[in-house]
Amino acid sequence: MFKSTKIEYLPPNVFRRLEERKNKARQDGKYVIDCGTANPSGAPPAEVVRTLQKAVEVTENSHYAPSHGTREFREAIANWYRVRFDVEIDSESEVHTLLGSKEGLFNISLAYLGHRDVALIPDPSFPTYHDGAYMAGADIYRLPLRKENGYLPDLDSIPQFILKRSRILFLNYPHNPTGAMAPPEFIKEAIAFAKEHKMIICYDNAFSELTFDGKIAPSFLEYAGAKDVGIELFTFSKAFNMSGWRLAFAVGNRHLIGSLIECHAEAHTGMFPAIQLAGITALKDVWPTGFLAEQRKDYQRKRDYALHKFAQINWPVDKPAGAIYLWVPIPKRMTCEEFAEMLTKKYGLLVAPGIGFGDTGEGFIRMSMTCKYDDFERAVDYLCEAIQTLR
Structure with missing residues (x-):
């Protein structure tokens, strides 16, 4: 069957391959511990679920909604940015509701x-940055x-002939997949x-609420001049365990939001x-409640268990400051796919x-x-065993 050349040469999607691998393993009768797709195992907040249940019964909520989101939701986003980040957002022109940040x-x-x-595009980074540009x-x-x-990317290393054609810079901190955070400087x-180079910044702030050791992630828009050049995206998927709800938003420069x-x-x-x-x-x-604090506590507990086990086998793994991942080096006898x-x-x-x-x-x-704690312990133990066997 015919495919467009763009689809034909699009790199294989890592998450689609993971789904295929997971389905195959389950068909083979295996109990699969999913530490690949980053699908939170915890329940969404009960209050959120109750709001949805009640709202579904209201006939008017089955009608088409404004493309950029309801006025009430956009105002709630602007108010949250004021409270959380001390950033003023115009709910009419500087907010756009997204069907997931992707x-x-x-x-x-x-x-x-x-x-x-x-x-x-930073490397490594979330694949959608590349795919959209491609x-x-x-x-x-x-x-x-x-x-x-x-x-951190070395911006000074970019050749001038590249800079002349560059129109967008993607950034993401806390970073997927390394868990690094960027300093204000x-x-x-x-x-x-x-x-200076007349380009825009797309700042993916998916993990601002998931940081460790008392660290607090800022908004890109807190910094002077940020709204002149960029937008920021936030998702409910990880912070509120709502990955299947496909709810996110973009805020920032009104011209970028309009586009x-x-x-x-x-x-x-x-x-x-x-x-x-x-x-x-x-x-x-x-x-404002303790829900996010419990989320951070759960992820930090998992992180600390994993780092302790890696230290026991003398395997170097960087300590993530935020996000929900471990970026683990593997023995050199195999490719990462293998x-x-x-x-x-x-x-x-x-x-x-x-x-x-x-x-x-x-x-x-x-x-x-993102899996349940008992499964995560087993996953780390399996990984350490595999590393020791192949090192």
């Missing part, structure tokens, strides 16, 4: 990139993130860099109003091969901490 991360490239434009017809310039640089540098709304309107209608009402409950009623496949076949353990997040991911796996 939609916005993809569409921003469709809105701002064309043939021969360049997208500056589908927009742009060229991609990878910015390697390495431990010795604190997993780097964010300020990035904003000045974007202004996202235009892209959205061409392919989608508005978000189901009942889910937007549930989102209001999450931001207004759940966020190692991940072996873990599934031998132990029923699903992890994401690092190469799925960029070329610098070869030699690593991404281990999600």
